[in-house]
Amino acid sequence: MNPITLSIANDFKRAFIDEQRYMQYINGFLNTLKITGGALLVGIIIGILIAAVRTSFDKNKESMKLKGGFGYYFLGFLNAICKIYLTVIRGTPVVVQLMIMYFAIFASSSNGVLVGIIAFGINSGAYVAEIFRAGIMSIDEGQFEAGRSIGFNYVQTMSYIIIPQMFKAVLPTLLNEFIALLKETSVAGYVGVIELTKAGNIIGGRIFKYFIPLGIVAVIYLATVMLLTYLVGIVERRLKKSER
Numbered sequence: 049m050n051p052i053t054l055s056i057a058n059d060f061k062r063a064f065i066d067e068q069r070y071m072q073y074i075n076g077f078l079n080t081l082k083i084t085g086g087a088l089l090v091g092i093i094i095g096i097l098i099a100a101v102r103t104s105f106d107k108n109k110e111s112m113k114l115k116g117g118f119g120y121y122f123l124g125f126l127n128a129i130c131k132i133y134l135t136v137i138r139g140t141p142v143v144v145q146l147m148i149m150y151f152a153i154f155a156s157s158s159n160g161v162l163v164g165i166i167a168f169g170i171n172s173g174a175y176v177a178e179i180f181r182a183g184i185m186s187i188d189e190g191q192f193e194a195g196r197s198i199g200f201n202y203v204q205t206m207s208y209i210i211i212p213q214m215f216k217a218v219l220p221t222l223l224n225e226f227i228a229l230l231k232e233t234s235v236a237g238y239v240g241v242i243e244l245t246k247a248g249n250i251i252g253g254r255i256f257k258y259f260i261p262l263g264i265v266a267v268i269y270l271a272t273v274m275l276l277t278y279l280v281g282i283v284e285r286r287l288k289k290s291e292r
Contacts, residue, residue, distance in 0.1 A: 056260070059255070059257055059259070059260045060260050062255045062257075062260075063251055063252075063255055063257070063260040063261045063264065064260075064264060069251055072242075072247045072250070072251060073244065073247055073248070073251075073264060073265070073268065075242070075247065076242055076243050076244040076245075076246060076247030076248070077243075077244045077247075077268060079161055079236075079241060079242060079243045079244070080230065080233050080234075080236075080243040080244045082161055082165070083161060083164040083165055083168060083233045083236060083241070083243065084168075084226065084229050084230045084233050086165035086169065087164070087165050087167075087168035087169040087171075087172050087229055087233070088169075088172060088176075088225070088226050088229055089169070090165060090166065090168075090169025090170070090172070090173065091168075091169050091170075091171075091172030091173040091175070091176040091225075091229075092173075092176055092222075093173075094169065094170065094172075094173030094174075094176070094177065095172075095173050095175075095176030095177040095179065095180045096180060096211070098130045098133070098134070098173065098174075098177035098180075098181075099177050099178075099180035099181040099183075099184055100184075100206060101123070101126045101127055101130050102127055102130055102131075102177070102181055103181055103184045103185060104123060104202070104206075105123050105124065105126075105127040106185075107192075108123075108202070109123075109124070130177070133174065134174050134177065134178070137170065137171055137173070137174035138174050138175070142167075142168070142171045142232055142235065143235045143238055145167055145170070145171055146163075146164065146167040146168070146235065146236065146238060146239055147238060147239060149163050149166060149167040149170075149239075150163050150167070150239035150240075151239070154166075160236070160239055160240050160241035161241060163239065164233065164236045164239070164241050164243075168229060168232065168233060168236075171232075172225065172229055175225060176222065176225060179218050179221050179222060179225065180214060180218060182218070183214035183215075183217045183218035184210060184211075184214050186214075186217060187210050187213055187214060187217075191205075191209055191210060191213065192205055192209075192210065194209065195208070195209045195210075216287065219283060219287065220280055220283055220284045220287070223276070223279070223280045223283060224280060226276065227273055227276050227277065227280070230269075230272065230273065230276070231269065231273070234269075237249065244265055244268060244269070245262075245265055247265070248261040248262045248264060248265035249261070249262070
C-alpha cells in the first residue's frame with residue numbers, strides 16, 4: 049500500500065471508526081431527518097391554510113365585493129397577512145430566520161431540534177403555499193361547479209374535491225421540496241444543533257483534518273438525495289400511468 053493510500057485509510061479510520069465516531073454521523077443524520085420531516089409537516093399545514101386563503105380570495109373577491117359585508121374585508125385582511133408572510137419569508141435567508149428563532153423568539157428554549165423544526169417549517173410553508181396555490185388554480189373551474197351542483201358549499205368542495213386532486217397534481221413538486229429542505233437543514237449547526245454537517249465539522253476539529261469527515265457527510269447527503277430522487281421518479285411515473 050502506497051503512502052497516500054495508507055494516509056487516507058488512516059484518516060478514514062480516525063474520522064469514522066475510532067472512538068465509535070460513526071455513531072456521531074448516525075445521530076447527526078437522525079437529527080437531520082427529524083428536522084426535515086417535522087419541518088415539512090409544519091410547512092404543509094401552513095401551506096394548505098395560506099393557499100386556501102389566497103385562492104378563496106382570488107376566486108371569490110368579485111362576488112364578495114358586490115355583496116360587501118364583514119366576510120369580504122376579513123378575507124381580504126387574511127389575504128394581506130398571507131402576502132406579507134410570503135414576502136418576508138421568501139425575501140430573507142433561512143439561516144437568519146433560524147437564528148432569530150433560536151436566539152430571540154425561543155431564547156429560553158434549549159431544544160434546538162424543535163426550534164429548527166419550527167424555523168424550517170415556517171420557511172418551507174411559504175414555498176409549499178405557492179406550490180399548493182398553483183395546484184389549486186390549475187384545477188378546472190368545472191370541478192368547483194360540480195361540487196356546488198351536488199350541494200357542497202365552498203369549504204366542502206375544497207375539502208372533498210379540490211384538495212385531493214391538488215395533492216395528486218403537486219406531489220412530485222412537494223417531494224422535491226422535501227429534498228431541498230433536507231439540504232437546507234445543514235445550516236442548523238449555526239444554532240448548536242448537531243445535525244449531519246455539524247457532526248462532520250466537530251469530528252474534523254477533533255482529528256485536525258476536515259477532508260475525510262466532510263467528505264463522508266457529502267457522500268451521505270448525496271446517497272440520500274439520489275435515493276429520494278429515484279423515489280420521486282417512481283411516483284411521477286405512477287401518476288402518469290394513472291392519468292391514462
